[in-house]
Amino acid sequence: GNSVTQMEGPVTLSEEAFLTINCTYTATGYPSLFWYVQYPGEGLQLLLKATKADDKGSNKGFEATYRKETTSFHLEKGSVQVSDSAVYFCALIDPPSGGSYIPTFGRGTSLIVHP
């Protein structure tokens, strides 16, 4: 089956520090990969995505590259802000030929950024 493994949090950083949140996956097909973010008091929302190997998804200064050889999709940001404090979820979905419309999520990694 499909699964997503994320590093445990919380990750605590000072403002302007470099961020990496690791994500690895296993999938039976050729999945699309996603990062979601959940700000306090809100629902999960899509942050970025990549649909094929070596694609780089990016949004709001965050980036993640689809690495098929290492089955990874690590989230990075060069300089975090206090407003980036949230929970980040890595997820995947197998293509329609897999017959499923069900995204598989990781456990989420809490990021706390101090001024």
Add this chain to the structure above:
Amino acid sequence: EPEVTQTPSHQVTQMGQEVILRCVPISNHLYFYWYRQILGQKVEFLVSFYNNEISEKSEIFDDQFSVERPDGSNFTLKIRSTKLEDSAMYFCASILNPGDANTGELFFGEGSRLTVL
């Protein structure tokens, strides 16, 4: 901006009691999900719903669980007889069509925290 709303935000119940969690998906969306997250664990898929019937369900979604779309706007998750291990955050999500799942553009509610004592 359209959003998915969930009620209650937090419910405390006694073991063995019935619980109904409510979700109002985005109005023109047709495909709905329930996920749950036990504290510190992965977000787990429970069930999806399309055309007024269950589309897919996980092993977690046993006879104690049911879903319903009673009135064309609400989408409910019922747990008939709650157990301690049902304590979790329950998330509702919706998308316009099933194929849209491949874009990742699921719209989530902020979750309902269920505490079973």
